[in-house]
Amino acid sequence: MxxxxxxxxxxxxxxxxxxxxxxxxxxxxxxxxxxxxxxxxxxxxxxxxxxxxxxxxxxxxxxxxxxxxxxxxxxxxxxxxxxxxxxxxxxxxxxxxxxxxxxxxxxxxxxxxxxxxxxxxxxxxxxxxxxxxxxxxxxxLASAHQKIVMLGRKTAAERLASFLTDVHRRIGTAEVSGAKLVPLPMSRGDIADYLGLTKETVSREFTRLRTSRIIRPRSVTLVEILDPQRMRELAFGIAA
Amino acid sequence: MxxxxxxxxxxxxxxxxxxxxxxxxxxxxxxxxxxxxxxxxxxxxxxxxxxxxxxxxxxxxxxxxxxxxxxxxxxxxxxxxxxxxxxxxxxxxxxxxxxxxxxxxxxxxxxxxxxxxxxxxxxxxxxxxxxxxxxxxxxxLASAHQKIVMLGRKTAAERLASFLTDVHRRIGTAEVSGAKLVPLPMSRGDIADYLGLTKETVSREFTRLRTSRIIRPRSVTLVEILDPQRMRELAFGIAA
DNA sequence: ATCGAGGCTTGATCTACATCATTCCCGCAG
DNA sequence: CTGCGGGAATGATGTAGATCAAGCCTCGAT
The missing domain is CATH 2.60.120.10 (Jelly Rolls)
Known part of the structure; x- marks a missing residue:
């Protein structure tokens, strides 16, 4: 509704x-x-x-x-x-x-x-x-608490996965025709400053997600989530 | 009142x-x-x-x-x-x-x-x-936001200083007779998990604060703040 | 079409903090 | 007093991510 x-x-x-x-x-x-x-x-x-x-x-x-x-x-x-x-x-x-x-x-x-x-x-x-x-x-407050857990205990890869998951939940497109698209209007520097990392590390983790076939960047400001399952596992800290 | x-x-x-x-x-x-x-x-x-x-x-x-x-x-x-x-x-x-x-x-x-x-x-x-x-x-929410800044961008020393400052504000004794006392009912492990560090690092930073004459531990669970000024500067990220 | 600037990516090296391993300290039971 | 047990401190080494340093797209201005 x-x-x-x-x-x-x-x-x-x-x-x-x-x-x-x-x-x-x-x-x-x-x-x-x-x-x-x-x-x-x-x-x-x-x-x-x-x-x-x-x-x-x-x-x-x-x-x-x-x-x-x-x-x-x-x-x-x-x-x-x-x-x-x-x-x-x-x-x-x-x-x-x-x-x-x-x-x-x-x-x-x-x-x-x-x-x-x-x-x-x-x-x-x-x-x-x-x-x-x-x-x-x-x-x-609840999301601030989640962010505290992320900043306190998650690795760079987990942080980026959490971020992409969150942004998708907030402004991503629904799973119509299987394509989960996440718009990223902010710069890599902004993402880095959000995740408590540097832009270089964020960039590297993006390419790792890409080479692991978890995401496919359509452009710098739009990524497709290819494997939501592995993405979620990474975000929650389950992956090896 | x-x-x-x-x-x-x-x-x-x-x-x-x-x-x-x-x-x-x-x-x-x-x-x-x-x-x-x-x-x-x-x-x-x-x-x-x-x-x-x-x-x-x-x-x-x-x-x-x-x-x-x-x-x-x-x-x-x-x-x-x-x-x-x-x-x-x-x-x-x-x-x-x-x-x-x-x-x-x-x-x-x-x-x-x-x-x-x-x-x-x-x-x-x-x-x-x-x-x-x-x-x-x-x-x-406001303190969660402050904590996000701490976890995202502060060094180990700055985190511990922030923590001691906060705890003092919440349950420390007033500046009667010049002694600012901070009770620490929680273990070093708890402090570490709060600050996104390990207990070893917390322990080391405690001794650094002690050798820098910023605090004087009265016991494991009670520290005196000797130099509130430098403590505050450290907490805010001003110190070198 | 060409150039230039700013942001992104990639590579080489460095370092703050983690990890692993003792040792120390202090409170407590006997 | 003495020995024990668990948290705390300290030491040696390892590593994730920072920093420093090039290249490399992309897009807008000319």
Whole structure:
């Protein structure tokens, strides 16, 4: 069941492309029309920043299309991509006054902006909205925990397999006609910084997956998963 | 301001030792007395499990004293401590039906148990409870993000410094008479599995911190921070 | 068509941390 | 006090992945 189906015809988010998980589903048309047009929509070209480490965090954003990365930078320049955010994800759920990390569009991106204070008041008034927001945060927490396991204990090959599996789950094409396609809008450097590796290692692991016939790169930004079974085993740390 | 000060004299959680952050503060005495005695209290000796990977996740727990660890185990035995939970923290905030990780008492521990379904209904009825729960999840998410940076990009020395800083913030003694003491109820192996290292490396880094006069171990389970400044610099990745 | 720049891949070497192997320490039972 | 057992520390060696250094596509500008 798509989100579209859940909304009345005159629902102002009817044309919003994000999934059922979207917070807007938690509100009826009247409440929503009051709620939504407070922050407006934001469009970013690939590479454009949404905010920087240290900026005032008075807004929450919902990604409606494109991909955003959350970036941490250590004083000496080491970089860690904390998370990639896909359509349906929220940016800025943390409750700090200032952003701990910077956010940047990976590909051309559209977002909905919500003022935090207003969000709070609506959450108090509409339990369904509060519940949806909580569910989002809990699910972000669950994937952060998975990522901790990956960074703490998995090998380079396992990390890349986990990554491809995750991205496929989030924005990959379904198994129509047997082809599992994974778009990779981010650079190898971004993937490396996400996996806690270097771009050289990521590159090498890509070619290992290719020569093992587990993936077939259609281009730099699109890979086909040839052997989902072995891919999953690698991702979970089962393979030899 | 302590939590105690916020609660009426007849508040049933008046004697609960956890901080202001506790969810109970979000409820008045009547609502709370209805709410609390549904799950009861749990006492665990050091080493006892609270639940296992795969168990039905129908409860949420609040740590009131002691320390709990969340454990991930890969098929071949590699282990990752996803997080340590200190008094005031919640266990099982994730929304999955089954636990992704196992939970085990590190030291003798007391917890409050809440039934998830009941929790949900109360959250819908009391916005303040929902908000407090959300704040908890958001703060867990923020520290998970910090941990991702640590595991992805910090050196062994930096990881240990980060860890000691964090533990001090959570359960260390204040700077009375200049002595910053950090209790370490968990084993070196647990610390290693938390930091994505081996116990040998953790041990070596402890002695390096000692020989650099940054810490002075009072015993295996209690260290004094001699140079908080350099400690913090190390933790943030500033040191050479 | 040609050039150039930036990102990707591949190769050679280096190193931080893992692994394997003792030894040490300390609490505890006798 | 003495001997024992398990965690912690230390030492010797191995290795996954980092770093350094070329080449090599790809695509857009000329």
């Amino acid at each position: 798509t989100k579209r189906a859940l909304l009345q015809d005159d629902h102002p988010c009817r044309d919003c492309s994000v999934s059922t998980e979207s917070l807007c589903c938690a509100l009826d048309a009247d409440a929503l029309s009051d709620f939504r047009n407070q922050g407006g929509t934001i469009c970013l070209a690939a590479g454009e920043p949404l905010f920087h480490q240290g900026d005032l965090a008075d807004c929450v954003f919902s990604v409606t299309s494109g991909v955003v990365k959350l970036n941490a930078i250590l004083p000496d320049g080491r970089r860690q991509v904390v998370t990639f955010l896909f359509p349906g994800d929220f940016v800025g759920l943390e409750m700090n006054d200032r952003h701990e990390f910077s956010a940047e569009a990976v590909s051309d991106t559209r977002l909905c902006r919500f003022l935090k204070g207003r969000f709070e008041r609506f959450a108090d008034r509409y339990p369904a909205l509060a519940a949806a927001r909580y569910r989002r945060a809990a699910s972000e | 302590t939590k105690r000060a916020l609660l009426q004299d007849d508040h049933p959680c008046r004697d609960c030792s956890v901080s202001t952050e506790s969810l109970c503060c979000a409820l008045d005495a009547d609502a709370l007395s209805d709410f609390r005695n549904q799950g009861g209290t749990i006492c665990l000796a050091a080493g006892e499990p609270l639940f296992h990977q795969g168990d039905l996740a129908d409860c949420v727990f609040s740590v009131t004293s002691g320390v709990v660890k969340l454990n991930a185990i890969l098929p071949d035995g590699r282990r990752q401590v996803v997080t340590f939970l200190f008094p005031g923290d919640f266990v099982g905030l994730e929304m999955n039906d089954r636990h992704e990780f196992s939970a085990e008492a590190v030291s003798d521990t007391r917890l409050c148990r809440f039934l998830k379904g009941r929790f949900e209904r109360f959250a819908d009825r009391y916005p303040a409870l929902a908000a407090a729960r959300y704040r908890r999840a958001a703060s867990e």
